[in-house]
Amino acid sequence: MDRVYLNNNNKIEFDFYQNPKDFVVDEIAHTEFKGRGNYLILLIKKVEMTTWDMIAAFAQHINIPAEKIGYAGLKDKHATTTQYISIEAKYEQSLKRFKHPQITILKRTKHTHSIRMGDLYGNRFSINLYDIDDIKAGQIEKLARKTEKNGLPNYFGYQRFGRDNDSIEQAKEMIAGELHIHDAKVKKFLISIYQSIFFNDWLKERVQMSKEEGKFLLLDGDIYISEDAKLFTPKIKPLKDFIAKKVIPTGLLCGRGAFRSRDAAREIEAKYDDEYLVEKGLRREAIVYPTSIECRYKKDFGLLNITFTLPKGSYATVFLENIAAKNFTAKDVKK
Numbered sequence: 001m002d003r004v005y006l007n008n009n010n011k012i013e014f015d016f017y018q019n020p021k022d023f024v025v026d027e028i029a030h031t032e033f034k035g036r037g038n039y040l041i042l043l044i045k046k047v048e049m050t051t052w053d054m055i056a057a058f059a060q061h062i063n064i065p066a067e068k069i070g071y072a073g074l075k076d077k078h079a080t081t082t083q084y085i086s087i088e089a090k091y092e093q094s095l096k097r098f099k100h101p102q103i104t105i106l107k108r109t110k111h112t113h114s115i116r117m118g119d120l121y122g123n124r125f126s127i128n129l130y131d132i133d134d135i136k137a138g139q140i141e142k143l144a145r146k147t148e149k150n151g152l153p154n155y156f157g158y159q160r161f162g163r164d165n166d167s168i169e170q171a172k173e174m175i176a177g178e179l180h181i182h183d184a185k186v187k188k189f190l191i192s193i194y195q196s197i198f199f200n201d202w203l204k205e206r207v208q209m210s211k212e213e214g215k216f217l218l219l220d221g222d223i224y225i226s227e228d229a230k231l232f233t234p235k236i237k238p239l240k241d242f243i244a245k246k247v248i249p250t251g252l253l254c255g256r257g258a259f260r261s262r263d264a265a266r267e268i269e270a271k272y273d274d275e276y277l278v279e280k281g282l283r284r285e286a287i288v289y290p291t292s293i294e295c296r297y298k299k300d301f302g303l304l305n306i307t308f309t310l311p312k313g314s315y316a317t318v319f320l321e322n323i324a325a326k327n328f329t330a331k332d333v334k335k
Contacts (some may be wrong), residue, residue, distance in 0.1 A: 003155045003200065004207050005322045007105055007146065010323050012139055014304075015130040018078035018333045022128040025075055025316070027083040030121040037112035039070075040089045043082060046102040050077045054103055055085065060226075061098050062091045069243075070114035073123075073142050073312060076159070082106065086115040103267060121189060124292075124309045125316040132304040137297040140304060144293045150215050151287035152322055153207050156196040157315030158329055167193050169301045174278070190203045191279045197252040202272035216287050218242060221263030222249045231259055231283055248285045255281025288314045298333065 016022060033041050046054045051074045052066075057072035058064040078267040087095065089110060098105065130139070161168050171194040173179035174187070181187040190333025218237045224247040225231055231250065241247045251256060254274045259271050288311050296305045310316060321327055 002204065003153070003318070003321060003327055004204055005153060005325065006150060006207060006210060006216065007143060007322060007325060008211060009139070009143060009325050011326050012136055013116060013226045014132055014136060014140070014145075014324065016127055016333060017077060017130075017318060019213075020078075020080040022228055023076065023079040024126040025081040026124040026126075027072065027075070027081070028121040028124060029072075029084055030119055030152075033109045033111040035109055035111075038089050038110050039086045039114050040092050040095070041109045041115070042085050042087065042105050042109050043107035044085055045056050045080065045082045046075070047080050047102045047108050048078060048307070051075050051083065052305075057100050057103060058087065058095075058098065060084070064085070064091070064093045064311045070116060070119075070248070072115050072118060072120040079142075081264040084115055084120075085087055086111065086113075089325055110120045118312065120312050122309055122311045122314075123316075125319075126305060126306065126307045127316060127320070129304045129306060130302060131319075132297065132302050134297075134299070135263065137295070137304050140323055141293075144176055144290070144295065144308070147319065147322055148290050148293055151289050152314070152319055153203055153216075154285050154288045155203055155318045158327070159315070159317065160196050161193060168197060171197070188279075191277075194274075194277075195255065195279070195281075198272040198274065199251050199284060200293065202269060205268055205271075205287065206251075211235070214251065218249060219263070219268070221261045221265035221267040223259055223261050223265075224248060225250050225283065225285060233262060245289060250283035251286045253282040253284055257281055284310070284313070290319055312322045 002162050034061055038223065043053065051071060055066050055069050055071060058069055065120065068088070072084060075081035075083050083292065107241055159193065170179060171190040173191050174181055175194050181190065218239060221233060222239065223233050226247050252273060255277045256279070260266060290310055292307045293308045308319065317328055
């Protein structure tokens with residue numbers, strides 16, 4: 001499943017590795033915690049560990065179901081990551097005795113309610129790129145700045161679909177009724193993959209249409225999301241507001257209850273829709289804007305450290321693909 005990008009640059013060959021030293025992710029909370037309340041908010045650093053395993057370790061220590069621990073999003077396993085979790089404040093004393101070789105509690109505070117999925121602003125990434133020379137370092141920074149201005153196609157990254165894209169086939173078989181899944185969590189996960197396949201294919205067609213412009217091409221009937229997170233379809237294409245980053249066009253995650261686009265936009269969207277899917281549908285931003293980009297080139301090591309911030313749900317590896325003008329796989333970024 002190829003992902004294509006708006007840049008028309010030649011391939012830039014570089015390596016990056018998803019490991020604790022070279023791939024660092026810091027979660028950015030969407031709100032300030034009040035410092036009081038019935039919930040304990042912990043800022044956690046975990047190394048080479050999934051979010052699920054980290055939560056399981058806390059649940060086992062205080063002897064509660066994992067579902068009682070709140071978190072905003074899943075973080076990469078093969079990385080050093082920080083994220084917030086919430087636990088009822090009555091377990092505070094027990095947590096003072098918590099020790100784990102891959103987990104560190106960096107900060108504690110209190111809040112009036114638990115953290116829920118999606119309760120984050122975004123993520124800050126720090127990634128080391130290798131096999132870099134003077135020319136590549138300049139090209140990468142130039143393309144990163146261009147992406148900051150023109151936007152990044154908001155594809156789901158390769159991580160979404162399994163190491164060998166095996167989850168894609170399972171999802172298709174399950175939706176077709178050829179594979180029965182008993183576990184509710186696995187079923188929900190495969191449905192989300194099925195929706196993601198359609199979204200990525202839709203976005204690929206829209207990006208291919210836009211490549212000549214070098215910017216995402218708006219169509220009549222597109223559905224936009226505004227700064228206050230409201231979805232709307234304007235009578236006239238809101239080009240000025242789009243350039244000012246006040247509105248962002250969205251793509252369909254097919255399912256019941258989701259708004260469908262109209263007119264020219266719907267002609268393309270309809271090819272990537274399953275109107276019979278009973279799972280809840282959503283809209284997802286077609287374009288996102290990286291911010292706070294910094295590049296530090298270490299010539300003696302052939303290394304460029306690039307740091308940037310992305311909105312929640314967006315993939316750092318997609319940002320790197322956009323610069324490299326190539327697709328990466330899980331095999332490419334092994335330790």
